[in-house]
Amino acid sequence: MKIDVEGLEFSYNGVPTLKNMNLNVNKGEFLSIIGPNGSGKTTFLKCINRILNPEKGSIMINEFDLDKLHRNDIAKQVGYIPQAERGAFPTTVFDTVLMGRKPHINWVPTSRDLDIVVEVMEMLDLSHISMKNINELSGGQRQKVIIGRALAQQPEILLLDEPTSSLDLKHQLEVLDITRDQADNDVTVIMSVHDLNLAARYSDKIIMMKDGEIFHAGGPEILTPENIEPVYDVSVDVHRTGEQIWILPKKLNKATELKADNNGYRNNRLRAQRVPGTC
Amino acid sequence: MGQSSILDLYKKDIGKKLVFGVSILIFLIILMSFAVLVGPVNIPLPEILSVLTGQTKSGMAYHIIWNIRMPQILTAVIAGAGLAISGAVMQSVLRNPLGSPFTLGISHAAAFGAAFAIVILGTGTTHSSGDVVNINNPYITTISAFMFSMISTGVILALAKYKQASPETMILTGVAIGSVFTAGISAIQYFAEDTAIAAIIFWQFGDVGKTSWTEIGLITAVVVPLSLWFAYNSWNFNALNSGDDTAKSLGVDVDKLRIKGMVISSTVSALIVSFVGIIGFVGLVVPHIVRKLIGGNEMLLLPFSFFTGSLLLLISDTVARNIISPEVLPVGILTSFLGAPLFIYLVIKGREYW
Numbered sequence: 001m002k003i004d005v006e007g008l009e010f011s012y013n014g015v016p017t018l019k020n021m022n023l024n025v026n027k028g029e030f031l032s033i034i035g036p037n038g039s040g041k042t043t044f045l046k047c048i049n050r051i052l053n054p055e056k057g058s059i060m061i062n063e064f065d066l067d068k069l070h071r072n073d074i075a076k077q078v079g080y081i082p083q084a085e086r087g088a089f090p091t092t093v094f095d096t097v098l099m100g101r102k103p104h105i106n107w108v109p110t111s112r113d114l115d116i117v118v119e120v121m122e123m124l125d126l127s128h129i130s131m132k133n134i135n136e137l138s139g140g141q142r143q144k145v146i147i148g149r150a151l152a153q154q155p156e157i158l159l160l161d162e163p164t165s166s167l168d169l170k171h172q173l174e175v176l177d178i179t180r181d182q183a184d185n186d187v188t189v190i191m192s193v194h195d196l197n198l199a200a201r202y203s204d205k206i207i208m209m210k211d212g213e214i215f216h217a218g219g220p221e222i223l224t225p226e227n228i229e230p231v232y233d234v235s236v237d238v239h240r241t242g243e244q245i246w247i248l249p250k251k252l253n254k255a256t257e258l259k260a261d262n263n264g265y266r267n268n269r270l271r272a273q274r275v276p277g278t279c
Numbered sequence: 280m281g282q283s284s285i286l287d288l289y290k291k292d293i294g295k296k297l298v299f300g301v302s303i304l305i306f307l308i309i310l311m312s313f314a315v316l317v318g319p320v321n322i323p324l325p326e327i328l329s330v331l332t333g334q335t336k337s338g339m340a341y342h343i344i345w346n347i348r349m350p351q352i353l354t355a356v357i358a359g360a361g362l363a364i365s366g367a368v369m370q371s372v373l374r375n376p377l378g379s380p381f382t383l384g385i386s387h388a389a390a391f392g393a394a395f396a397i398v399i400l401g402t403g404t405t406h407s408s409g410d411v412v413n414i415n416n417p418y419i420t421t422i423s424a425f426m427f428s429m430i431s432t433g434v435i436l437a438l439a440k441y442k443q444a445s446p447e448t449m450i451l452t453g454v455a456i457g458s459v460f461t462a463g464i465s466a467i468q469y470f471a472e473d474t475a476i477a478a479i480i481f482w483q484f485g486d487v488g489k490t491s492w493t494e495i496g497l498i499t500a501v502v503v504p505l506s507l508w509f510a511y512n513s514w515n516f517n518a519l520n521s522g523d524d525t526a527k528s529l530g531v532d533v534d535k536l537r538i539k540g541m542v543i544s545s546t547v548s549a550l551i552v553s554f555v556g557i558i559g560f561v562g563l564v565v566p567h568i569v570r571k572l573i574g575g576n577e578m579l580l581l582p583f584s585f586f587t588g589s590l591l592l593l594i595s596d597t598v599a600r601n602i603i604s605p606e607v608l609p610v611g612i613l614t615s616f617l618g619a620p621l622f623i624y625l626v627i628k629g630r631e632y633w
């Protein structure tokens with residue numbers, strides 16, 4: 001499904017958080033949102049899902065105004081993987097993935113619902129923990145279960161908020177391969193992510209956010225030192241090997257470094273330990 | 280693992296839980312029959328059978344069974360069920376293990392309403408002759424109790440709606456409201472006459488033995504359809520367990536569900552408390568017991584809490600009626616005695632979710 005965002009604005013209690021965002025994502029496209037902490041990535045994803053109601057601007061899904069759709073109809077089309085989630089009471093892995101069928105369930109889940117759940121759990125390799133309580137899983141396992149829930153929704157739009165943040169190297173690639181597969185099967189994907197290399201590797205489009213605004217938008221080629229430095233206050237090296245773009249952080253840039261120096265000896269020590277040989 | 284094996288595991292698991300539910304139901308029916316047989320007055324079995332089969336239509340045995348034991352058993356069953364399922368719903372819409380008619384101040388508000396009616400509206404004093412305590416206009420007392428419970432619910436909901444109070448704030452407010460009403464009861468008692476004080480205290484003891492057939496009919500007519508509404512919404516409650524954002528992303532209108540769930544569960548418990556008095560801990564403890572035994576899936580939790588509530592209150596009442604025979608202990612005293620240690624036990628054993 002196609003997503004068109006126009007003039008989107010959002011404030012938390014009067015504090016402007018998203019400012020005039022404009023964006024088009026086509027069916028089957030994989031869009032990554034990158035940007036520093038607090039730049040508004042999560043807020044933006046929540047608006048696309050109408051978890052939050054923007055005060056200005058419009059979001060159209062396949063030319064339908066999101067505002068006019070019923071919440072359950074949105075849920076049939078848009079799957080959402082939150083950045084963090086905590087259940088109030090324990091539930092099993094199976095029941096959590098089955099929850100993805102909620103928009104389609106009336107009274108009891110049908111055998112088709114159950115089949116979809118089984119399929120998703122096998123795809124994500126969750127079968128061996130299917131009856132475990134999700135509060136007893138590792139952070140990465142839990143994240144995969146939640147991804148499973150969104151896939152069980154069989155959405156046409158998939159919103160992922162840092163899905164790889166607690167996954168190990170292998171599972172990062174596994175989850176993103178699955179997500180890429182979804183995009184190749186015409187699911188529109190919007191993902192927020194901190195790892196620029198992963199963004200470069202998997203995305204068709206990238207937007208760079210800062211302070212609630214889109215700084216740059218385009219293909220992975222927008223990941224240049226000139227674009228990255230002002231957004232993150234970090235100077236970087238960008239290498240290309242064939243198709244792949246590699247971003248290597250070098251050091252904090254001048255302004256931040258001064259601030260860090262003012263914070264005194266400890267900060268300097270920390271910084272020196274983190275990036276040895278670059279100072 | 281193959282396709283079928285996860286599904287088999289799941290179905291086996293559901294099957295096991297259904298067996299549990301059916302056992303509860305069978306046990307409940309057995310206990311109901313047993314409760315007809317026992318009581319402070321000893322009636323021989325053949326006589327009971329002849330009353331139940333309609334051969335005996337008068338006499339003491341007939342009177343005891345149809346006008347005392349049966350109403351009492353049915354009240355225990357419906358009140359236990361209603362309190363337990365509303366507790367389960369409160370816990371789920373507030374996403375908090377402390378939700379219950381008791382912690383949200385509903386019981387205390389009802390008790391205050393009753394005290395208010397007895398003393399200020401004078402429904403309790405006029406007819407007391409000697410040491411017989413008499414609430415002479417039970418309906419006004421009940422209505423007043425109900426109104427005050429709904430006021431306490433209204434305050435909590437108004438906070439939620441207009442101040443965007445979080446579920447935690449709602450519970451804290453409930454606790455605060457509960458203590459305001461407790462203070463109010465003390466104040467009323469301080470100024471009241473002895474007979475009125477006796478009537479207030481008498482009202483507060485949760486007792487399933489003071490309801491008439493009409494009242495049982497009324498409670499049932501409210502509790503059963505509203506419980507069906509709860510059960511119908513079990514997937515919405517399930518989604519809410521994962522948090523407000525996730526529930527919204529799964530198509531649940533969270534704010535509306537929370538308000539509706541609170542209004543309806545409060546109505547159910549306020550109505551029960553208004554007729555039977557304060558029965559502590561059933562609404563709080565039963566959902567936790569069920570959750571420990573069969574897990575948190577609301578699709579099973581709600582109906583099983585309903586029947587387990589019946590069972591628990593009926594057991595307590597049967598014990599209370601017979602433990603110091605020929606004296607009859609009000610069941611509310613027993614549930615508080617049993618419920619508090621049980622709750623502490625669950626807190627210590629059930630660490631995984633609080």
Ligand SMILES: Nc1ncnc2c1ncn2[C@@H]1O[C@H](COP(=O)(O)OP(=O)(O)OP(=O)(O)O)[C@@H](O)[C@H]1O
Pocket residue numbers: 012013017035036037038039040041042043044083
């Ligand atoms: N519930 C809230 N109430 C008030 N302000 C909020 C709320 N949630 C986020 N904010 C603020 O809005 C801004 C954007 O937050 P958001 O969570 O969208 O950032 P983000 O880009 O997702 O950051 P991160 O990379 O840390 O996840 C931040 O300044 C944050 O402090």
Ligand SMILES: [Mg+2]
Pocket residue numbers: 041042043083161
């Ligand atoms: Mg975020």
